[in-house]
Amino acid sequence: MAKVHPNPSANTCSSSSEKETFTIWMKSLVCHGNGCTVFNSVGNVAFRVDNYQQRCSSKAFLMDSTGNILFSLNRKKLGFGSWEGFKWIDSVVRMEKPYIRVRRNGGILRKDNSCQATRKQSAEGVVLGEDVLRLTVEARADQSLVMALVTLYGLICGKL
Secondary structure, eight states, rough: OOOHHHEEEEESOOOOOOOOEEESSSOOOSTTTTTTEEOOOOEEEEEEEEEEESSSSEEEEEEEEEEEEEEEEEEEEOTTTTEEEHHHEEEEEEOOOSSSEEEEEOOOOOOOOOOOOOOOOOOOBBBOOOEEEEEOOOTTTHHHHOOOOOHHHHHTOOOO
């Protein structure tokens, strides 16, 4: 099995003038941690997600490659499948109101996923495993917001 050797010193910008393709690996770089690691198109760590607790916990953090928190993602106390994302700016959370709110569509026991991945394959023809996803983000999109939404989807579906 191939080993992953990330370059954590890579800088990530929040938006780009070109499309960016990310590889999402549903494993945390933290020993015994729960989360995922996101690599940019050249193989450097772009984002990481960790909750530092048990799997499917009520709180997770989206960080850049150097560990600065970009979003804190919190499950609402009485909202089954409802999450809120708070944007962090300069290591300070803006708690006045959530930056994003996401809610599971349907009932509590409903297990339907709104997306499905088939024939997962890289541009070079390498077949990707169940724990690897590829995501292309359009130019000038807020990459941290896109990753926060992807992370919330994984939390709602119980993947993180």
